[in-house]
Amino acid sequence: MKTTRTQEIWVGLFVALGFAALFILAMKMSNFASYKATDVYRITVLFENIGGLKPRSPVTVSGVRVGRVESIDYDPNELQAKVVLAIENGYNFFPVDTQASIYTSGLLGEQYIALEPGAEDEMMKEGGRIRHSQSALVLEELVGQVLVNLTSK
Amino acid sequence: MLDVLANLGGWWLGIFKRLGRGFIFLLQTLAGLPGLFLRPGLVIKQLYSVGVLSLMIILVSGWFVGMVLGLQFFITLSRFGAESALSVTVDLTLLRELGPVVSALLFAGRAGSALTAEIGLMKTTEQLSGMEMMAVDPVHRVIAPRFLAGIISMPVLAVLFSVVGVFSAYFVGVGLLGVDSGSFWSQMQSSVDWREDAVNGIIKSVVFGFVVTWIAVFEGYDALPTSEGVGRATTRTVVHGSLAVLSLDFILTSMMFGEI
Structure with a gap:
């Protein structure tokens, strides 16, 4: 054939x-x-409540994406959620007193971590740990607080 | 009463017999695949009739399915002011489900039926036994290249279906309904995972190609050598092939996208 x-x-x-x-x-x-296989370094941060954060969620600073959430775990000693961030090596200028917060893009969008650099001279390295964290806003808690405020008058 | 029982038993025995024959036939076909490296021409010829000739129906239906998805999702999403999620919804729908499934159904109808009819007619006109007379194994010579061509063509067709579908949704969403072009692509790139969504869809289409082509060549090879028998075998290819695709799709989906 x-x-x-x-x-x-x-x-x-x-x-x-x-x-x-x-x-x-x-x-x-x-x-x-x-x-793309960029080199990353990892830092850990503990949160009271991570809300809807997921692995591979973006990590941003002033809105610029600098890395991703690598893993989310529960730390039984600290009784808090342990989030490991993979930050690209190019962004190695975070002071040790950097703060991490969980925000939502838009009202119902996906959640991401925003970093706010602090003022220390010492920089964060591989295996570093962010001490200041701000949990995700949980809508139910907010509504609860508003209701308590309204009814306690 | 006993007759009913006997018929019931005979019916089940018949099913198992066919299943067993089909499986042995599959093993013989697989054993014939390595020999094809020596005769790539056979496969190219089948790739042409199985893959290239199915292009038209796949591309045109992909285009229209994408347009319908774009329009429908736009109508629903715009109620919540979430038109920007249009691209993600269309892309995920096509990559995960509609691309592999619809193209496999079309493939069963377009290429599977043709394969069955061709092989069945070869059997009816005793071309297959003629080959055996000349010490040429018809499973190696006729079946194996068609089987391989089906497995290669199916993922190519499914990926083309999805890509064409997304572009037609772009045409409807961005061109006609006024969704923002930049957010169309960037939303898609940020929410659709290559490994999780795209590759799983391709794996699905490979499985569908395997099953549909297997059913098609087996029905042809197993057809009663009469014109009625070939007709029935062709019908069975389309019916069984489509049912196999849809039921396998549920199993694959629950394995791939169920609890991770």
């Missing part, structure tokens, strides 16, 4: 089209491009 020239060209085109589609899928339609 010999294949004709046109068939071969068409099959070649078919396969090329497949690879092109895969490329578009990776670059345009998913986060493949942000998988």
